[in-house]
Amino acid sequence: MGQGPARAATASLQDIADQFDTKALPEATxxxxxxxxxxxxxxxxxxxxxxxxxxxxxxxxFEELATAAGDQPYKVDTTFADxxxxxxxxxxxxxxxxxxxxxxxxxxxxxxxRLPGRxxxxxxxxxxxxxxxxEANARLKxxxxxxxxxxxxxxxxxxxxxxxxxxxxxxxxxxxxHRSGHEFFLNAVxxxxxxxxxxxxxxxxxxARAQSDFANSHYWEQGAFAVxxxxxxxxASPERVRSGLxxxxxxxxxxxxxxxxxxxxxxxxxxxxxxxxxxxxxxxxFRFYFIADGKSITGAYPxxxxxxxxxxxxxxxxxMTAYLPKQVKLFAxxxxxxxxxxxNGGYTDGHRGEWMMDPDFFARxxxxxWDLGYQLHVHVNGDKGLDMVxxxxxLNMRRHPRPDHRTVIIHFAISTPDQVKxxxxxxxxxxxxxxxxxxxxxxxxxxxxxxxxxxKMVRMGDVERAGISYSFHSDMPMAPGxxxxxxxxxxxxxxxxxxxxxxxxxxxxxxxxxxxTLDAAYSLQMEKDVGSIVPxxxxxxxxxxxNPVTVDPMGIKDIAVWGTVxxxxxxxxx
Numbered sequence: 001m002g003q004g005p006a007r008a009a010t011a012s013l014q015d016i017a018d019q020f021d022t023k024a025l026p027e028a029t030x031x032x033x034x035x036x037x038x039x040x041x042x043x044x045x046x047x048x049x050x051x052x053x054x055x056x057x058x059x060x061x062f063e064e065l066a067t068a069a070g071d072q073p074y075k076v077d078t079t080f081a082d083x084x085x086x087x088x089x090x091x092x093x094x095x096x097x098x099x100x101x102x103x104x105x106x107x108x109x110x111x112x113x114r115l116p117g118r119x120x121x122x123x124x125x126x127x128x129x130x131x132x133x134x135e136a137n138a139r140l141k142x143x144x145x146x147x148x149x150x151x152x153x154x155x156x157x158x159x160x161x162x163x164x165x166x167x168x169x170x171x172x173x174x175x176x177x178h179r180s181g182h183e184f185f186l187n188a189v190x191x192x193x194x195x196x197x198x199x200x201x202x203x204x205x206x207x208a209r210a211q212s213d214f215a216n217s218h219y220w221e222q223g224a225f226a227v228x229x230x231x232x233x234x235x236a237s238p239e240r241v242r243s244g245l246x247x248x249x250x251x252x253x254x255x256x257x258x259x260x261x262x263x264x265x266x267x268x269x270x271x272x273x274x275x276x277x278x279x280x281x282x283x284x285x286f287r288f289y290f291i292a293d294g295k296s297i298t299g300a301y302p303x304x305x306x307x308x309x310x311x312x313x314x315x316x317x318x319x320m321t322a323y324l325p326k327q328v329k330l331f332a333x334x335x336x337x338x339x340x341x342x343x344n345g346g347y348t349d350g351h352r353g354e355w356m357m358d359p360d361f362f363a364r365x366x367x368x369x370w371d372l373g374y375q376l377h378v379h380v381n382g383d384k385g386l387d388m389v390x391x392x393x394x395l396n397m398r399r400h401p402r403p404d405h406r407t408v409i410i411h412f413a414i415s416t417p418d419q420v421k422x423x424x425x426x427x428x429x430x431x432x433x434x435x436x437x438x439x440x441x442x443x444x445x446x447x448x449x450x451x452x453x454x455x456k457m458v459r460m461g462d463v464e465r466a467g468i469s470y471s472f473h474s475d476m477p478m479a480p481g482x483x484x485x486x487x488x489x490x491x492x493x494x495x496x497x498x499x500x501x502x503x504x505x506x507x508x509x510x511x512x513x514x515x516x517t518l519d520a521a522y523s524l525q526m527e528k529d530v531g532s533i534v535p536x537x538x539x540x541x542x543x544x545x546x547n548p549v550t551v552d553p554m555g556i557k558d559i560a561v562w563g564t565v566x567x568x569x570x571x572x573x574x
Contacts, residue, residue, distance in 0.1 A: 028052045028074040030065050031565070035547055036085040039518045039532035049085065050074065051539040054567035058535055079570065083562050084547045086513065087532050088258030088540030089483040090520035093377075093410060093431055093473030095262050096279065096288065097271055098181055100244025101235055102150040102477045103251075106136040109151025109179055111439060111496050113480070116250065123151075126158030130168070133176075137169050146173040146190065146234040150477070153179040153337060155447040160185055162217040175234055180337030181478065183220040184227055191217055194230045211354055221334050221354045238274075245278035253285040254573050255482045256542035256561040260286055261524055263377040263410065264293040264329025272316045280319035285564060285571050287320050289524070291377060294328040295357055298365040306368050324524065327375045329410075330365055331356035333385030336413040336436055336457075337478065339448045341382030343414060347448045353382055363392055370396045375406050375525065377431070381413040390419065393426050408523050411436075411475070413457050414449075420462045430470040431523055432458045434490035434507075435479030441501040454501070460490055461505035470507075471523045472515040487512035487548055488557035509549045509556070541565040 028050045036046040038059055050057040050065050058065055066074075107113050107120035108129060123129040133149060140147055147169070152160060165174045165187035173190035177183075186196060201214045204226050212223035219227040228235075252260060265271070272290070279288050292310045301309050313323045334340025334354035342353035356379070357365065369376055380389050386409070393407055407428040413436055423430065437457045445454035463470045472486040479486065490507045494500055507515070521531030529538050543562035551559065563572035 025072045026052055028057055028069065028072060029077050029568075030062065030069075030074055031077045031080055031085070031541075032062055033080040033085045034082055036533060037087070037513070037547060037549060038534065039087055039514060040534045046533075049533060049539075049541075051565075051568050054539055056533060056535050056537050056539050059533055077570075080543055080562070084544045085533070085541045085565075086544060086548070087517040087542070088530060088538075088564060088566065089256040089516050089542045090471075090524075090530065091252060091257045091260035091286075091474065091476070091481055091483070092471045092516070092520040092523060093263055094252075094260055094476040094481055095181075095265060096245060096248045096260070096275055096476075097236075097241070097265060099251075099476040099481065100241060100248050101148075102177065102181070103247055104240055104244040105177065106133075106147060106149040107151050108132045108136070108149055110153050110156045110443075113151075116247070116254070120151075123157060125156070129157040130164065133174075134168050137172060137174070140172070143171055144173075146175060146193075148175050148177065148235060150177040150181075151179050152176050152185070155339070155443050160218075162187060162191075162215075173234060175231055177235075178220070178338060180335035180340075182224055182335040182338050182340065183218070184224050184231065185219075186217040186227075186231070188217075190231070190234070194234065196227060196230055200230070207355075207358055220338060221340060221356055236271075241274050242278065245275060249278060249284060250574075252481055253564065253571065254561065255484070256544070256564055257286050257481070257483065258540040258542065258564050258566045259289070259521075259526075259530055261289040261291065261324070263291040263327075263408075264295070264331070264379070265290060267293050267296040267313070269316060272321075276316075276318045276321050280317070280321040282319060284320040285566055287322070287566075290317065290321070290323045291327045291329050292323065294330050294365050294369055294376075295361075298361070298368060303364075303368050307372050310369075310372075310374075326373060327377065327525070328369045330362065330369075330376055330378045332362060332378060332380040332389050333382050336381045336411065336440065339444070341380075341413060342384035342388070343382045344384045344387070348450055349448050351448070353384070355385075359388060362388065366392045367396060370402070370405075371400060373402070375408070377408040377410055377523075379410045381411050383414045383416055383419065386412075386415055386419055390422050390426060390428075393428060394422075397426060406523065406525065410473075412459075412463075414453055415459055417459075417462055420459065420466050420468070423463075424466045424468050428468075429519075429523055430460070430463050430468055431473050431520075432460050432463070432470060432490075433475055433479055434458055434460060434472050434486055434493075435474065437493050437501050437505075438489045438495050439479070442495045442497045442499055445501075456502040456505055458490075459502070459505045460507050461502075464507045464511050469519050469522055470511070470515055471520040472512070473520075482557070483516040483542075484544075484548065484559055484561070485557045486516055488553075490515065491553045491556060494554075509553060512556075513548050539565055539568045 176185040333342035518531035545560040
């Protein structure tokens with residue numbers, strides 16, 4: 001790929017054996033497999049991999065490795081003899097706390113959610129949605145316990161007002177969390193209980209008030225960020241946080257994840273400590289990294305304090321969790337699930353998009369972090385939003401050129417071919433969510449967007465043909481946190497209703513695998529340690545029943561995950 005990661009130098013076991021007294025060396029483990037997909041162009045496939053401790057020693061045939069070992073002690077592990085080993089899956093952009101809280105709420109969404117022990121069936125229209133919400137209210141005991149539900153979407157479920165929620169209960173607080181995660185709706189009881197008053201509302205910033213409908217208790221984007229601290233006791237009780245994060249840990253492992261990252265979660269030490277309490281233990285099946293939220297920092301501190309405040313977050317991790325240095329998350333326009341992205345030419349139904357960071361604020365934040373030498377990960381969904389991001393990137397490149405800046409265009413919902421060319425020219429890379437067309441294209445081509453834009457959302461085929469490094473992410477819970485499902489979505493682009501949308505934007509199976517391994521590592525500046533199976537890298541493998549590069553494309557999502565090897569630890573899925 002034009003912006004592809006550097007390759008680790010290869011070395012043979014014999015090279016090492018010729019230089020040292022092999023009898024003094026530690027024992028190696030040689031894992032045999034039906035097939036190993038290395039993503040190393042020098043040796044794309046193999047049948048054995050030798051591991052010492054947490055690192056890869058050598059890759060090749062079993063006979064080559066056994067012969068080269070000489071007198072160095074080794075053992076042979078045939079656990080994976082009938083399995084396929086691929087580089088360890090990377091959850092490049094996920095939100096463990098958000099996933100924990102939404103997945104343990106009452107899920108009434110636009111699609112089925114298949115979770116361990118239960119399936120939350122989709123609500124396809126307004127009547128189904130309101131009936132399911134009334135049933136959830138009737139089931140919940142005691143009568144005054146808050147009902148938190150996630151998954152509502154106006155284009156599937158119709159308009160939602162406070163009066164609709166009051167009709168379901170005048171005694172129980174009800175909080176509806178939009179499918180996007182960027183909006184909230186409250187009933188009157190919830191407003192009273194959590195202090196959502198006219199006095200509170202009048203003190204909000206102009207932008208937050210503009211992104212709120214106080215009369216209907218509806219808050220989106222900056223309005224949602226404003227109301228969140230008030231309703232946090234209902235959303236994030238200690239019990240819900242703990243049980244939800246335990247779910248996340250098991251869910252990601254079951255789907256083959258060996259490393260994850262959250263770019264730009266809420267800048268809360270309390271929230272970070274809660275995540276550390278579950279995810280940082282040495283027994284965790286994956287490492288999880290975090291990236292600073294630049295919006296929160298530049299919103300609270302002057303320019304000359306931004307570096308110190310950003311670096312302060314580096315002490316927040318513990319054990320298997322850590323903040324990545326010199327990386328930051330910025331936000332341009334609104335969520336695609338809300339249809340709040342900023343669009344050139346607007347929407348077919350006349351509504352308007354939103355800015356998550358007002359353009360002047362975005363420009364200031366971009367400049368500050370650019371001059372500090374940070375890698376910028378930028379949330380952007382609409383083509384007008386993307387124009388703003390690329391304008392700022394070009395302005396800062398012309399003002400202060402930087403090599404290998406790897407600015408990441410995140411989500412990449414609506415774009416144009418010319419913008420893809422500009423991304424390449426400016427040296428940016430893309431982290432796309434391939435689930436958007438699967439979940440939304442059929443609906444959006446008749447609501448808000450025209451068929452051309454809806455069908456070609458997340459135009460990763462153009463990105464692949466342009467030679468731009470790209471990764472896939474789920475943004476869990478925006479898509480299921482299942483790397484195989486993400487590959488399937490990007491390779492096939494078949495909607496939940498069974499329609500093929502934007503066939504020319506499909507990617508190759510090899511590109512899809514790289515998007516959740518090697519190119520995902522590259523986007524996080526971690527390609528020297530993870531992402532492919534080459535000597536010297538961490539021994540992170542995902543163990544599968546079949547090869548996603550050669551299996552029938554429609555079968556990719558159905559490949560079974562045996563488990564993982566994480567830094568040399570063999571971890572079968574329970």
